[in-house]
Amino acid sequence: MYFDEQNPQFEEGEPYSVIDFIGSWIWIDSLIAKVMIWDRRIQNHKISFETKKYLMDYIRDNNLKDVKARFNQYAPLDDFKRLWHSKSVNPVLKWTIGLFAYVVNDVLLVGRIFGGDHYNPYSNTIHVYSDIPAVVVHEGGHSKDFAQRKYRSWYALGYAVPILGAFYPEARASDDAIRYFRYRCDKTEEMTAYRTLYPAYGSYVAGGISDLLPTSPYAVLYSYSILAVAASTGHVVGYVRQKQMEKEWIPKECMIAAELEKKK
Known part of the structure; x- marks a missing residue:
């Protein structure tokens, strides 16, 4: 899908203070994440311009023209359109594992409340809920990693393997984020x-x-x-x-x- 004024590459959800407060301070997984990382900015659903700019710059510096970034936004219909038009993975995988991932992560688990930062390779979309540059660039690293793969379908399938599937992609995305900050002398x-x-x-x-x-x-x-x-x-x-x-x-x-x- 091409980006334009009606479909920008970067979108942000409208602020809803009650919903965002629940997602940040009531939802148990959000509280656990804050304690685990020891940073209240994790899943705080209030993303500063500076943090958003880090991801925007990362995407542009790496020429990731096809990836969509949503900042604290719940848009299941638009995400389904992206899944429908996606040609990045095999159609069989897209309409089985990809559809399941969409229903669970982008529809049922309403990101404004239950959401965690994640990248969906089937719709090529980044979902951001935290106000930490390292976290958002890490998610950008997933999209870059996926874009560089020759056999994207197999790579996406490998990520879905229980227990070990996420270890390598997560390490690679984290390493790329750290290297990016060094590249920026930050x-x-x-x-x-x-x-x-x-x-x-x-x-x-x-x-x-x-x-x-x-x-x-x-x-x-x-x-x-x-x-x-x-x-x-x-x-x-x-x-x-x-x-x-x-x-x-x-x-x-x-x-x-x-x-x-x-x-x-």
Whole structure:
């Protein structure tokens, strides 16, 4: 689908304070995410212009002309149109797994309340609900990763594999986000990315392990315990990585850019 004034590449939902408050501070998964990442901006449903601009710049810098970005917007009809016109994956996958993903993630789980930041490869759409640049660029990284694949259908199918399917794409998107901040010589956001994306990756690992747990009355307790351990481990690893990079941070190209800026 081509973008124009009636169908812009970037759209934002109308603010509804009550709904957004429920989605941010009442919905249990949102509260857990805030604690897990230790940042109230996760799924806060109020996205600043600065955060939106990071994703816009990322998409334009990487020439991702076909991806749609929705900022805190629930638009199931428009998402179905994008799914209908999508030619990025095999039609069989699109109308089976893709349709199921659309019904669950884009219709039933109303993003304004239950939504988490995610990328839908079947409709090639990014959904953003958090006000953290590292998170939104991470989602942009998924769209870039998918766009670069020769066999997109197989890659999309691989992501749907239980337990292990998300590990590689999530790591790749996080790495790309960190590299992008370095490319922009943006030390502040790069350091924040280590503190944000590493514990977030821990949550994916925890989810994969939880899928292996047998059904029992204590399954939920075990799952949240695993999540706490995995996220805490991610925080530790991210903190160590951040401190390592702070010592050796300034890339040569950023030093050159800084010198040129001083001479202006």
